[in-house]
Amino acid sequence: MMNPIYKLYCLVYPEKCPYCGDIIKSEAIACSKCMEKIDTLQKPIFRGAGGYRCVASFLYDGSVRRMILGVKYAGKIQYLAQVAEIMAKDIRTAYDGIDFDLITYVPMFKADQKQRRYNQAKLLAIQLSKRLGIPCEETLLKIKRTQKQQRLKYQQRKTNLSGAFKVRDKELIKGKKILIVDDIVTTGITLGTCCRTLSRSKPLLLCCAAIANAQHNLPEAAII
Numbered sequence: 471m472m473n474p475i476y477k478l479y480c481l482v483y484p485e486k487c488p489y490c491g492d493i494i495k496s497e498a499i500a501c502s503k504c505m506e507k508i509d510t511l512q513k514p515i516f517r518g519a520g521g522y523r524c525v526a527s528f529l530y531d532g533s534v535r536r537m538i539l540g541v542k543y544a545g546k547i548q549y550l551a552q553v554a555e556i557m558a559k560d561i562r563t564a565y566d567g568i569d570f571d572l573i574t575y576v577p578m579f580k581a582d583q584k585q586r587r588y589n590q591a592k593l594l595a596i597q598l599s600k601r602l603g604i605p606c607e608e609t610l611l612k613i614k615r616t617q618k619q620q621r622l623k624y625q626q627r628k629t630n631l632s633g634a635f636k637v638r639d640k641e642l643i644k645g646k647k648i649l650i651v652d653d654i655v656t657t658g659i660t661l662g663t664c665c666r667t668l669s670r671s672k673p674l675l676l677c678c679a680a681i682a683n684a685q686h687n688l689p690e691a692a693i694i
Contacts (some may be wrong), residue, residue, distance in 0.1 A: 488540070488549035489533035499552045504533060519655055519678040520662010525564035527557045530654055530684035538653055538681060541590050550590065553681055554597035561602065561649070561679050568675065571646040573599050574609040576664055577635065581615065594681070595651050609643055609650075610635050610664055627659045635667045643671040655680040 484493045487501040494501050528534040537553070540546040575595040583589050592608075599606035614634040617626075637643060648668065652661055655678070665676045 485548070488537040488546070488552050499555045507533070519658040519680075520665060521658075522662060522665045522676055522678050524655055524658070524661065524678035524680065525560055526655055526680045526683035527553075527560045528682040530656075530682035534682050542586075542653065545587075547588060547590065547593055550594050550597050554594060554601055557594075557679060557681065558598055558601035561598070564679075565649070565677060568647060568677070570602075570604050570649045570677075572605050572607045572609075572642075573602070573649045573651065574607055574668075575650060576652040576660055577608070577610045577612040579612045579615045591652050594653065598649075598651060598679075604649070607642060609638055609648070609668060611638050627657055631659060631663045635664055637667060637671050640671040643668055643673050646673050647675040647677075648673050649677050649679060651679045653681050654684055655682075656684040658685075 485495065485498070486492065487494050487498075487504055489500055489504040489507075492501045492503075499505065530538070537546075537549055541549050573595050575589070575591040577592075578586070578589045592606075595606045598604075612634055613636050616630050616634050650661060650664055650668070655661055661678045661680070665678065668676055
């Protein structure tokens, strides 16, 4: 039975489809039309995150692109709960048989996060943690302010993140099976750099997950 206060909240602020904006039931992931259109990949994207195994649930295009931009720049973080429902299913399928010890996320530089007021990758990791029953932990800190990756050419992206991350607690990572999440995987450099930074603390396994895969827009040479 729905909490009366939450029921009233839903009447005042009805839930909307993250892809088209139509009003939907509070427990729904998306409207029926968008659910029919959405093409989830349902398989890992290999070599898509700096050589580390990665799974993404959507192609970064059309309504999915609009949804992610809304999350990142328009404060529509409520969509992350809906997206996490689909991602959790894809993660279970792609990584069947792997019992992850913790979920972590790509960090933001402190000043950038203060300006945005949140880190969407962290909020996504928290939502996935609830659905997968895996603890969410902060494992990395971003210690250097860098240029936005999407504004850079491929070769510039490779050097932009050099020395940008550091491990927060080596003992938290050592011997663990870790899933690291982000919103988009394009060249795979960001997730790959985070994985390589974590690998210095000797985890047992590192895998990645993202909401969307933008690699279909890139030449093969730019996918590592």
